[in-house]
Amino acid sequence: MKRTIKSLLLAVLITFAGTTSAFAHAKVLSTTPSAGSILTHWPSQVSIRFDEPILKLSGAVVDWAYVKNSQGRRVDTGNPKVSGAFLTVGLKSSAKSGKYSVQYRAVSDDGHPVSGIFTFVYLPSK
Ligand SMILES: [Cu+2]
Structure with a gap:
């Protein structure tokens, strides 16, 4: 029991101690x-899976x-949904061939934001 409290305290201390947690x-x-994929079919949504x-x-x-x-x-429909470890946003129903970028930001359970960007290419088959 004491040990648990000690390690909890330590955890709290470490959390507040540094910027690089x-x-x-x-x-x-x-x-x-x-990221970097080439799609022949336009997807209905984009999702990002966190750990x-x-x-x-x-x-x-x-x-x-x-x-x-x-x-x-x-080309997204807005209002991304958060479900567990997934951040998902719907896409408009059609798109032209080309390169698309996905930019996202999510907040971890510990309050730290995580952001990133990736691209994919849409190249419909004729
Ligand atoms: Cu964090």
Whole structure:
């Protein structure tokens, strides 16, 4: 019991001690579509999978994801959904061939934001 309290205290101390916390916050495990992929079919959504549940605050937008075409126009439908370790945003129903970028930000359970960007190419088969 005492040991548990000690390690808890230690954990708290470490958390507040440094800017580079030893406690890893959420990392991206995979994305759908995957980064750098070439798609022949336009997906209905884009999702980012983290290694732990991400924070969801009602009434505050802390997690977001934008999908843009090469002209910088958004092709997502907005209002990304957070479900456990997944951040998902729907896409508009059709798109032109080209390169698309996905930019996202999510907040870890520990309150640290995690952001990133990746691209995929849409090249419909004729
Ligand atoms: Cu963290």
